[in-house]
Amino acid sequence: xxxxxxxxxxxxxxxxxxxxxxxxxxxxxxxxxxxxxxxxxxxxxxxxxxxxxxxxxxxxxxxxxxxxxxxxxxxxxxxxxxxxxxxxxxxxxxxxxxxxxxxxxxxxxxxxxxxxxxxxxxxxxxx
Amino acid sequence: xxxxxxxxxxxxxxxxxxxxxxxxxxxxxxxxxxxxxxxxxxxxxxxxxxxxxxxxxxxxxxxxxxxxxxxxxxxxxxxxxxxxxxxxxxxxxxxxxxxxxxxxxxxxxxxxxxxxxxxxxxxxxxx
DNA sequence: ACTACTGTACTAAGTAATTAATACAATAAT
DNA sequence: ATTATTGTATTAATTACTTAGTACAGTAGT
Numbered sequence: 001x002x003x004x005x006x007x008x009x010x011x012x013x014x015x016x017x018x019x020x021x022x023x024x025x026x027x028x029x030x031x032x033x034x035x036x037x038x039x040x041x042x043x044x045x046x047x048x049x050x051x052x053x054x055x056x057x058x059x060x061x062x063x064x065x066x067x068x069x070x071x072x073x074x075x076x077x078x079x080x081x082x083x084x085x086x087x088x089x090x091x092x093x094x095x096x097x098x099x100x101x102x103x104x105x106x107x108x109x110x111x112x113x114x115x116x117x118x119x120x121x122x123x124x125x126x127x
Numbered sequence: 128x129x130x131x132x133x134x135x136x137x138x139x140x141x142x143x144x145x146x147x148x149x150x151x152x153x154x155x156x157x158x159x160x161x162x163x164x165x166x167x168x169x170x171x172x173x174x175x176x177x178x179x180x181x182x183x184x185x186x187x188x189x190x191x192x193x194x195x196x197x198x199x200x201x202x203x204x205x206x207x208x209x210x211x212x213x214x215x216x217x218x219x220x221x222x223x224x225x226x227x228x229x230x231x232x233x234x235x236x237x238x239x240x241x242x243x244x245x246x247x248x249x250x251x252x253x254x
Numbered sequence: 255a256c257t258a259c260t261g262t263a264c265t266a267a268g269t270a271a272t273t274a275a276t277a278c279a280a281t282a283a284t
Numbered sequence: 285a286t287t288a289t290t291g292t293a294t295t296a297a298t299t300a301c302t303t304a305g306t307a308c309a310g311t312a313g314t
Contacts, residue, residue: 010270012139013301028234039260050303055262072260072310092233096243099226106219107155110248116223117244121237137300140271166290177273182292199280199290 006047014049018057026066026077027088037067037075133174141176145184153193153204154215164194164202 004025008017025031038046044054058075061067065083067075078084103113131152135144152158165173171181185202188194192210194202205211230240 011143015301016138024232028232040262041260052263052304053302056301058261069261070311071262073312074260088233092230092235092243095226095229095233096247099222100247102222103219105151105155106215106222108219114244114248116219117241120223120227121241142271167292168290179274179293180272183271185291196291197281198292200282201290 004046008047008049015053015056015060018047018049018054019060022057022061023064023066023087023091027084027091031077033077033081033084034079035077037077039074131173135174135176142180142183142187145174145176145181146187149184149188150191150193150214150218154211154218158204160204160208160211161206162204164204166201 004021006021008014022037031037037043040054040058041051044051047054058067058069062069064087065080066078066087068078069075100113108116131148133148135141149158149164158164164170167181167185168178171178174181185194185196189196191214192207193205193214195205196202227240235243
């Protein structure tokens with residue numbers, strides 16, 4: 001059982017946000033490979049959404065291959081650690097390119113972005 | 128007249144995306160302070176959306192103070208360059224914190240993030 | 255065998271976003 | 285004065301998302 005924050009906003013479809021949250025939990029290792037996920041009803045209750053909405057999120061998630069369904073037993077995270085790490089890298093790459101693209105749109109030169117980043121690292125001591 | 132890309136997806140309300148696009152155009156200087164914006168109908172036609180939707184986007188935008196409305200003459204970007212730069216910095220800060228937060232969620236240590244960033248800079252030559 | 259839990263499916267209702275089609279008052283341009 | 289353009293308002297219809305409620309078949313645990 002994992003205590004998840006489920007910070008959902010109303011600016012996007014809830015099922016999309018659920019997909020992203022759960023996928024994040026899997027690729028970050030919160031749900032290890034092969035582990036059993038809580039049931040649709042339990043997760044729905046936990047997130048405060050309708051079971052149908054959570055069901056829809058799982059349906060979307062299954063197409064990635066990140067989770068497998070055993071019909072009347074529950075859902076499980078894939079054992080394929082390589083796939084998980086691959087998707088993790090993919091998501092990180094998207095974050096990186098999106099970030100640089102937005103900063104470029106905002107008119108920030110790469111040098112400025114770099115100095116902003118280093119200033120962040122100076123505030124919080126490097127771990 | 129500005130040629131805008133209007134890359135809209137269906138995963139979020141269109142009016143929200145319009146708000147972000149136009150705000151980006153203003154703070155990045157594509158629409159200079161004091162300049163006149165195209166009419167609701169023209170921008171709506173340009174973006175391929177309903178005039179009502181564009182109208183809604185402008186209503187949202189006006190609360191930031193970035194644009195001013197002269198009742199039957201049109202809309203204009205504010206002359207307040209300080210406000211514009213302030214919002215630009217604010218948006219950049221959000222991008223930065225969101226990025227680091229997501230990478231942290233993905234389980235990336237700060238060191239890893241830093242090395243990813245520097246590798247990006249090595250690919251594209253610094254301008 | 256029985257019970258509880260599993261994923262799944264279905265219908266109905268409500269809400270928000272979007273489009274469409276008008277219409278109106280005020281002003282700039284002529 | 286007249287015309288065209290401006291922002292704005294209104295109503296109706298459509299679509300997508302969400303919730304609610306119910307139901308069914310299969311299986312693990314007892």
